[in-house]
Amino acid sequence: MKSYKKRQLCMWQRSSLPGEKLMVRKILSLILVALLCLGFATPAFATGDSTGDSTGDEEILPEIFYDKSIKSTEQFLVKITRPEGDESTIYKTYLICGSALQDGLTIQLLVENKDGVFEKYVLNDESGESSWSVNAYSYFQKEVALKEGANRIRVVVYKTAEIEEPKLSVNLQLNDFTVTLLPQNLIDYLNRGLILKLGDLLRSLFIR
Amino acid sequence: MIKQKFETVRSFLLLALILLSIFQAGILLVYQNSGYPAGFMSAIFPGRSNQYSFDMNEAKDVIRKPSVVAASEGKYGPRWIVDRETPWYEELCREFSYYMAKVLSGASRNEESRQYSAQEWYNCAVSKKAFLFSYVKNVDMELFTWLFGIQGQGGGTGFTGIFKAALLYEESPNDNEMVVCITDGVIIQKHIIRTGNLDRKELSEIIGSLSGNMRSRTYGAIGDYFSGTATSPDILYIYSFSMIKDSMAGFYDLQCRVPQEVIAADPYDVADRNAVAMAMLGNESYESDAGGDGSIVFVNLNNIYRINEDGMLQYRYKPSGGSLPKGNAGEAFAEALGFIYKYGRIRLTGDADIVLTGMEETDGSYEFYFDYYYKEHPIITDYSTTAGGGGTGTVTSYGHAITIEAAGGRVISADWLIRRFSRDNEILRNYDFIRAHEMMVNVFRNDGMLDVVGGEDFSVSGAGIGYRITEGMKKTQLLVPVWIFRTNVEGYRQIVLEMQ
Numbered sequence: 018m019k020s021y022k023k024r025q026l027c028m029w030q031r032s033s034l035p036g037e038k039l040m041v042r043k044i045l046s047l048i049l050v051a052l053l054c055l056g057f058a059t060p061a062f063a064t065g066d067s068t069g070d071s072t073g074d075e076e077i078l079p080e081i082f083y084d085k086s087i088k089s090t091e092q093f094l095v096k097i098t099r100p101e102g103d104e105s106t107i108y109k110t111y112l113i114c115g116s117a118l119q120d121g122l123t124i125q126l127l128v129e130n131k132d133g134v135f136e137k138y139v140l141n142d143e144s145g146e147s148s149w150s151v152n153a154y155s156y157f158q159k160e161v162a163l164k165e166g167a168n169r170i171r172v173v174v175y176k177t178a179e180i181e182e183p184k185l186s187v188n189l190q191l192n193d194f195t196v197t198l199l200p201q202n203l204i205d206y207l208n209r210g211l212i213l214k215l216g217d218l219l220r221s222l223f224i225r
Numbered sequence: 226m227i228k229q230k231f232e233t234v235r236s237f238l239l240l241a242l243i244l245l246s247i248f249q250a251g252i253l254l255v256y257q258n259s260g261y262p263a264g265f266m267s268a269i270f271p272g273r274s275n276q277y278s279f280d281m282n283e284a285k286d287v288i289r290k291p292s293v294v295a296a297s298e299g300k301y302g303p304r305w306i307v308d309r310e311t312p313w314y315e316e317l318c319r320e321f322s323y324y325m326a327k328v329l330s331g332a333s334r335n336e337e338s339r340q341y342s343a344q345e346w347y348n349c350a351v352s353k354k355a356f357l358f359s360y361v362k363n364v365d366m367e368l369f370t371w372l373f374g375i376q377g378q379g380g381g382t383g384f385t386g387i388f389k390a391a392l393l394y395e396e397s398p399n400d401n402e403m404v405v406c407i408t409d410g411v412i413i414q415k416h417i418i419r420t421g422n423l424d425r426k427e428l429s430e431i432i433g434s435l436s437g438n439m440r441s442r443t444y445g446a447i448g449d450y451f452s453g454t455a456t457s458p459d460i461l462y463i464y465s466f467s468m469i470k471d472s473m474a475g476f477y478d479l480q481c482r483v484p485q486e487v488i489a490a491d492p493y494d495v496a497d498r499n500a501v502a503m504a505m506l507g508n509e510s511y512e513s514d515a516g517g518d519g520s521i522v523f524v525n526l527n528n529i530y531r532i533n534e535d536g537m538l539q540y541r542y543k544p545s546g547g548s549l550p551k552g553n554a555g556e557a558f559a560e561a562l563g564f565i566y567k568y569g570r571i572r573l574t575g576d577a578d579i580v581l582t583g584m585e586e587t588d589g590s591y592e593f594y595f596d597y598y599y600k601e602h603p604i605i606t607d608y609s610t611t612a613g614g615g616g617t618g619t620v621t622s623y624g625h626a627i628t629i630e631a632a633g634g635r636v637i638s639a640d641w642l643i644r645r646f647s648r649d650n651e652i653l654r655n656y657d658f659i660r661a662h663e664m665m666v667n668v669f670r671n672d673g674m675l676d677v678v679g680g681e682d683f684s685v686s687g688a689g690i691g692y693r694i695t696e697g698m699k700k701t702q703l704l705v706p707v708w709i710f711r712t713n714v715e716g717y718r719q720i721v722l723e724m725q
Contacts (some may be wrong), residue, residue, distance in 0.1 A: 024682065088398050096453065096454070098451050098452055098453060098454060099449075099450050099451075099452075100449060108301075112450060114451060115448040118455045122601070128607070132346055152663070152666075153666070153670075153675060153678075153679065154455075154661070154666045154678045154679060155659070155662065155663040155666055156454070156662050157659065158450055158659055179402070
């Protein structure tokens with residue numbers, strides 16, 4: 018049996034014309050390329066559905082959320098404990114914290130992009146989410162990544178069941194903050210303690 | 226000749242008898258207990274009775290240490306708890322003692338004074354680069370000065386006691402002076418004091434070492450992130466400052482058992498009762514009997530001890546007549562400390578420490594409360610029992626591990642839930658404070674009291690991880706770590722929640 022197969026193989030090798038071999042190679046190459054393309058395309062289907070308690074990144078939010086002409090409202094749904102106003106920081110991540118004042122709320126984060134338009138601000142926790150639910154008197158603490166310079170952040174809070182009819186200061190709270198990430202060279206300067214040393218020098222001149 | 230020798234022997238015998246009678250008179254003056262004075266030779270022949278002596282200075286040194294020592298990197302930065310196993314703990318406690326002595330003896334400069342509130346303490350101390358020291362409650366000034374051997378009553382500072390202190394090493398004007406912030410829970414004062422053994426550079430290096438130790442557990446402060454809420458801003462909670470935030474960490478279970486030494490296999494067996502007496506009463510003499518409800522009772526001229534089979538020790542002083550002079554808090558506390566430490570009773574607690582957690586002064590006496598702590602974690606006592614009630618079924622509740630009433634140079638009564646603790650398995654648990662806080666809110670929600678949480682007066686004065694001893698426990702019980710929240714709502718003063 019084995020010798021028969023050997024003879025068959027040898028016969029094929031001897032009898033195949035060069036053109037035929039080339040054709041086979043081309044077909045094999047095409048099949049290989051097709052398989053590779055399918056293999057690389059697989060991750061594109063792996064984004065997964067949104068899980069957890071958010072509305073999902075693909076959800077379309079009411080336009081009023083993005084309206085830059087709207088000023089900050091009173092914090093009647095959620096008390097934002099951090100930031101309390103505009104801030105500067107030397108850290109590349111920032112914690113947005115607060116305490117909910119009512120049940121059944123959703124908090125949505127937006128950030129102004131380089132085109133000056135608000136877009137969803139994805140949290141820095143690998144969840145891919147930009148919003149979450151809260152209940153009355155529970156605390157929240159969410160981390161976001163900052164870009165160097167001013168980061169204009171909008172915290173939108175709404176009653177989850179009433180998202181279809183958002184009314185400012187009734188079931189919708191909007192608060193804008195600017196958190197500035199100081200440039201790296203200034204951070205280095207501060208870290209070298211030169212400013213502190215200058216302070217010490219001034220103190221020693223004026224204080225006995 | 227023989228007669229002369231006889232006279233000499235008789236003279237020596239007479240002399241010996243006279244000396245013995247003086248000796249006996251001395252024993253009776255000091256001992257004042259009925260029965261054969263078995264231990265009277267202990268000063269000359271220490272031997273067996275050594276285990277019953279205790280060093281008051283050593284006991285004071287242990288009990289006066291703050292219940293929490295922490296290092297703070299400042300606002301938004303990490304904090305670390307410096308526990309007894311951390312290398313710098315003893316040094317930092319010595320620094321604390323030094324600065325308190327200086328302040329209370331008037332050897333410091335008071336720079337600033339303001340009313341105390343948790344927010345003010347956070348602003349003054351917790352939000353700064355500092356070393357923080359705190360007791361569970363304000364330690365009365367009389368007691369504090371006695372514990373630390375400080376003359377005077379506060380050096381004119383106006384403090385009623387010492388509750389918390391902070392070394393603000395970064396605010397120090399120079400290397401020779403330290404800024405120290407102190408509060409008694411009524412006022413906060415900032416003092417400038419000559420630097421102790423650790424200058425600001427060395428203190429900064431300690432912070433650097435803690436920061437560089439990746440295994441150190443880090444804490445955040447409520448005031449950093451949740452200022453203006455009902456939770457006290459100076460509370461520290463476990464918080465991960467690393468990139469990976471999975472909120473899971475290992476926490477030990479604790480084996481909690483009634484020490485074998487305090488339980489008689491058969492209360493009706495004299496030998497078994499004597500074995501318990503050796504562990505608890507040292508060389509005191511006594512009469513013993515079975516209490517009829519599984520307990521053992523030891524009685525002598527002035528004292529009654531009852532040890533129940535659940536490990537509850539109850540002591541009562543039998544007054545011979547007339548009231549006792551009250552004395553001062555230091556004297557009373559010395560007696561209370563002696564009760565805990567003598568005869569080696571302190572060794573019964575195993576891996577747990579005994580911490581002073583409160584004091585009350587009544588008309589005729591002082592009452593001291595002590596609780597068990599495992600490192601920085603409190604072991605709260607939430608214990609009720611009918612034992613010791615003489616079979617009447619009366620339920621007695623105990624909110625502290627040890628309660629001692631003392632006055633006039635002696636202990637009047639003591640109740641001590643004797644337990645020995647040992648570390649068990651370390652198990653991963655969720656330490657996310659946000660989640661625990663929500664669980665606490667849900668307790669009110671489930672009881673239809675959510676509006677109380679939203680009220681302006683609602684406050685959470687304490688939150689952390691600890692353990693709990695409850696009623697109905699067997700002689701050996703596994704204690705698992707729990708969340709403990711303290712609120713100002715009646716019926717919800719202490720909320721205990723399982724860790725996930």
